Amino acid sequence: MRSYAVVGPERHGVVIHALRLAASSPALSAGLVRISTPDVATASADLRRALAGRDSAMIQVTDHLLGATPSDAADLVEDLARTTPLALCLHDIPQPEEGEARFARRRTAYRRFVDSASVVVVASEHERALLAECLDEHASNTRVVVLPLPVERVNTPAPERYSPRKGPARVAVLGFLYPGKGLEHVIDAAGRVVARGREVEVVNIGGVSTGHEGLVKELALRARQAGTTFSVTGYVPERDLAHVVRDVDVPVAAHLHVSASGSINTWIALGRKPIVLAGAYTRELAERMPGAVTIADDVAALAPAIERAVESPDSTWLGDDVQLGPSWAESAAAHENVLRSIS
DSSP states (O other), X not given: OEEXXXXXXXXXHHHHHHHHHHHTOHHHHXXXXXXXXXXXXXXXXXXXXXXTTOSEEEEEEOHHHHOXXXXXXXXXXXXXXXXXXXXXXXXXXXXXXXXXXXHHHHHHHHHHHHHHOSEEEESSHHHHHHHHHHHTTOOOOOEEEEOOOOOOOOSOOOOSSOOOOSSSEEEEEESOBOTTSOHHHHHHHHHHHHHTTOOEEEEEEBOBOTTOTHHHHHHHHHHHHHTSOEEEOBOOXXXXXXXXXXXXXXXXXXXXXXXXXXXXXXXXXTTBOOEEEOSHHHHXXXXXXXXXXXXXXXXXXXXXXXXXXXXXXXXXXXOTTOOOOOOXXXXXXXXXXXXXXXX
């Protein structure tokens, strides 16, 4: 029997993505092994039991969902691979910008993931290149498949008429708040727009990643010093997200080292055209879906891009002619094919 394993809490981005794939595929849904135990050690033991005797399995993988440390996560995957052929969908590929010690730990774990797998899946050509850098000269015969993240348009048409907001223009970043999300650059850019005579506020739509609660006060102080404000909505249920996203004046994604982004794709799927920082992944996205994003060449270009968006609200909504993809059904079918290839 083929299994499709999803480990982690309901609100984690990887879990949300993985479960929506399962919901889009009768085959993945039929083989779904769902482990949501909060304790990582217990979840690992549950996964071992659940996959025992299975013919093959696809697992959605980021190291911190499978172990207390990257090494623990790699131990688990190696144990599973001894008895079950694995297709690993790798997320959060390690990058040197994480810091030398963290990168070294995670790179070693991801090398072990690759060695354990019959095939690995990444979400962009940029991630394929990052994975190759992780492997460096480490030889591996494991096949690597690129399956782009699904981007399927939700019925959220742009307003027929744009009217100025009463009060500050709302500049928003979407998703969990954590270091490296680029909020400090968005806040600084908003401050420069304020200095030019426009009222602007910055909002993070989403909750705060565990362990980074202090970041909210730091960013709020930075915003006050820049002449603007910063706030966090907290977790927004799926049923309310489209309404919240429609109420934003300027959608922004300012990750400096993004390799694949569910938050950017969520902006796009909900009809918005976010401002993104130039990088390998965002250029790849722009080439694959022309007209889906507005690229700011660097951090210094964020302020003028935000100001232009405030002046021209229609530029923050997708045109009807923008072609998105793959759909969730197409992506799920591609994942099915990968899993079937190792059975």
